[in-house]
Amino acid sequence: MVLMFSLQAIAQEDLKSTYSHYVDKQGNITLPQDYRRNWTFLGSYQVKSSNGKGWDTHNVYIQPEAVKAFRENGKFPDGAVLVKDVNSTQSEPLTTGLAYYSSDLQFTFMMVKDAEGRFPKNEAWAEGWGWALFKPGIAKSETENWKGSGLNNCFGCHLPAKNNDWVYTQGYQQVLQK
Numbered sequence: 001m002v003l004m005f006s007l008q009a010i011a012q013e014d015l016k017s018t019y020s021h022y023v024d025k026q027g028n029i030t031l032p033q034d035y036r037r038n039w040t041f042l043g044s045y046q047v048k049s050s051n052g053k054g055w056d057t058h059n060v061y062i063q064p065e066a067v068k069a070f071r072e073n074g075k076f077p078d079g080a081v082l083v084k085d086v087n088s089t090q091s092e093p094l095t096t097g098l099a100y101y102s103s104d105l106q107f108t109f110m111m112v113k114d115a116e117g118r119f120p121k122n123e124a125w126a127e128g129w130g131w132a133l134f135k136p137g138i139a140k141s142e143t144e145n146w147k148g149s150g151l152n153n154c155f156g157c158h159l160p161a162k163n164n165d166w167v168y169t170q171g172y173q174q175v176l177q178k
C-alpha cells in the first residue's frame with residue numbers, strides 16, 4: 001500500500017516536470033529526447049504524401065502517466081505531451097503481402113497541455129495547449145504563432161477537432177479507452 005502510494009506520487013511528478021524539462025519560463029518548447037523508446041506509442045496515421053506520390057506515416061507518442069490520467073478522467077492532464085513524428089514510408093513485398101513501414105523522419109510536431117493558461121502573451125500557446133514544430137535533429141521549436149502559415153497553421157488544421165480538445169483521438173482509441 002505504501003509502495004503503491006509512492007509510485008503514484010512519482011507518476012504525478014513526471015507530468016509536473018514537463019514545465020521544468022521541456023518548457024522554459026517564456027514558454028519556449030524543447031523536444032524531449034527519449035520519447036520513441038520510453039513513452040507510450042499512441043498510434044499511427046498513414047496519410048497520402050503532399051506530392052500525391054506514396055504515403056507518409058505519422059507516429060504519435062505520449063507519456064505513460066498521461067495515458068493513465070486520460071483513462072481515468074477522459075481528458076489530457078496538465079503537463080501531458082503529445083509528440084507526432086512525420087516519416088516517409090518505405091514499401092516492400094514481404095510474406096504477409098505488400099508491406100509499408102516508417103523510414104526517414106521529415107519533421108516532428110508537439111503539443112503540451114496547459115490547463116492553467118501559463119503564457120497568455122506567447123502566441124505559440126492557445127486553447128489549453130502549447131504548439132511546436134521541429135526539424136530533424138533540432139530541439140528548438142520553429143513555431144512562433146499557432147496561427148502561422150503552412151505547417152505552422154496548427155489552428156486551421158486542428159479546428160475540426162476543437163470539440164475534442166483539439167486532438168484527433170480516433171486514431172488512438174486502442175490505447176486511450178478504459
Ligand code: HEC
Nearest residue numbers: 045058082084109111131132133151152153154157167168
Ligand atoms: C495540414 C494540416 C495540419 C497542420 C498544419 C498541423 N496539423 Fe497537427 N494534425 C493534423 C491532423 C489531421 C492530425 C491527425 C491525423 C494525422 O496525423 O494526419 C494531426 C495530429 C497532430 C498531433 C498528434 C495528436 C493529434 O491531434 O492527433 C500533434 C501533436 C499535432 N498534430 C501537432 C500540431 C502542431 C503543433 C501544429 C502546428 C505547428 C500542427 N499540428 C499543424 C493536421 C495538421
